Amino acid sequence: MIYTVTFNPSLDYVVDVKTFKTGQVNRTEQEKMFPGGKGINVSIVLNHLGLKSTAWGFLAGFTGEEISKRLDEEGVNTDFIQVEKGISRINVKLRSTEETEINGQGPMIRSTDIEKLYAKLDTLKTGDVLVLAGSIPDVMPQSIYMDIMKYLEGKDVMIAVDATRELLANVLPLHPFLIKPNNHELGQLFGVTISSKEDVKKYAAKLQEQGARNVLVSMAGDGAVLLTEEGKAFESEAPEGKVKNSVGAGDSMVAGFLAGYLKNKDYAQAFKMGVCTGSASAFSEELATKEEVEQLLKNHAFPF
Numbered sequence: 120m121i122y123t124v125t126f127n128p129s130l131d132y133v134v135d136v137k138t139f140k141t142g143q144v145n146r147t148e149q150e151k152m153f154p155g156g157k158g159i160n161v162s163i164v165l166n167h168l169g170l171k172s173t174a175w176g177f178l179a180g181f182t183g184e185e186i187s188k189r190l191d192e193e194g195v196n197t198d199f200i201q202v203e204k205g206i207s208r209i210n211v212k213l214r215s216t217e218e219t220e221i222n223g224q225g226p227m228i229r230s231t232d233i234e235k236l237y238a239k240l241d242t243l244k245t246g247d248v249l250v251l252a253g254s255i256p257d258v259m260p261q262s263i264y265m266d267i268m269k270y271l272e273g274k275d276v277m278i279a280v281d282a283t284r285e286l287l288a289n290v291l292p293l294h295p296f297l298i299k300p301n302n303h304e305l306g307q308l309f310g311v312t313i314s315s316k317e318d319v320k321k322y323a324a325k326l327q328e329q330g331a332r333n334v335l336v337s338m339a340g341d342g343a344v345l346l347t348e349e350g351k352a353f354e355s356e357a358p359e360g361k362v363k364n365s366v367g368a369g370d371s372m373v374a375g376f377l378a379g380y381l382k383n384k385d386y387a388q389a390f391k392m393g394v395c396t397g398s399a400s401a402f403s404e405e406l407a408t409k410e411e412v413e414q415l416l417k418n419h420a421f422p423f
């Protein structure tokens with residue numbers, strides 16, 4: 120069974136403003152709202168690809184209710200913990216001449232809420248997959264993903280982590296099955312700017328030296344690189360297409376990679392699925408459908 124954990128779910132409020140200007144009233148041309156947060160997006164896309172998962176995490180207030188309702192409508196299985204104080208975030212995604220995001224901090228999560236999550240973690244069994252994805256509310260320690268991985272040590276659960284900075288760096292010694300930074304996040308970890316695939320490979324290898332088993336680095340429209348635990352490196356350009364909404368492309372890539380890998384444990388296939396699922400989401404207003412992914416898989420020429 121696959122479980123995703125989203126500590127900080129969101130309603131993503133995607134607005135189009137023709138020419139956004141700061142310091143004045145701007146009017147939207149269009150606005151849409153989607154349930155979001157990294158683990159939640161992974162669960163939605165897995166569902167589109169025909170894989171059932173359960174979305175765990177913390178919800179609060181009326182925004183939390185809306186997220187839960189929309190996931191029910193999508194047919195995503197959820198088992199969230201309700202927290203008492205605050206509301207789940209509304210993250211603003213502004214599409215204008217440039218894309219700008221404002222992501223909130225999230226509600227208060229108390230130690231009793233965390234205990235409820237650990238009770239769910241106790242139900243994990245050998246062979247289960249756990250995705251720990253996204254930021255955590257400000258009130259939480261940057262060790263939380265590491266703490267969870269330590270708690271699960273010896274259980275043989277396959278763990279994927281999609282996080283940034285300390286939250287990600289802390290889990291490396293615990294050998295996560297998969298991490299997926301983008302090239303900017305990879306650069307942040309080492310205090311450098313990374314734009315070439317050669318540099319991506321160099322720094323991704325350092326993350327493997329620190330303990331990560333498979334490192335998948337996304338580079339938005341410039342494609343992606345995968346270093347596997349078998350010592351292989353795969354790279355690809357991004358498939359061609361018109362970008363409509365790139366919010367959730369990275370999460371879609373994680374879902375596609377896992378779906379591809381779980382099929383027959385083949386890293387080349389998993390990488391192809393990851394790249395095409397990420398791009399299919401970027402080329403669509405909503406998250407990728409199975410048909411959209413299959414179309415890109417058929418048309419994109421991978422160099423391997």
Ligand SMILES: Nc1ncnc2c1ncn2[C@@H]1O[C@H](COP(=O)(O)OP(=O)(O)O)[C@@H](O)[C@H]1O
Pocket residue numbers: 300301302336337338339340341342343357358360362365367368369370372393394395396397398399401
């Ligand atoms: N502009 C784009 N054109 C084509 N594919 C894209 C584009 N943006 C994202 N993708 C696809 O989605 C994957 C993940 O995107 P990226 O933006 O790097 O992730 P994140 O959202 O985590 O920053 C990329 O590797 C690529 O396959």
Ligand SMILES: O=P(O)(O)OC[C@H]1O[C@](O)(COP(=O)(O)O)[C@@H](O)[C@@H]1O
Pocket residue numbers: 127129131154155156157158160210222223252253254255365366367368369370371
């Ligand atoms: O938890 P964070 O890092 O604030 O990110 C949350 C945001 O990222 C998303 O999960 C999208 O992530 P990606 O574009 O990286 O796939 C949104 O749905 C959400 O608003």
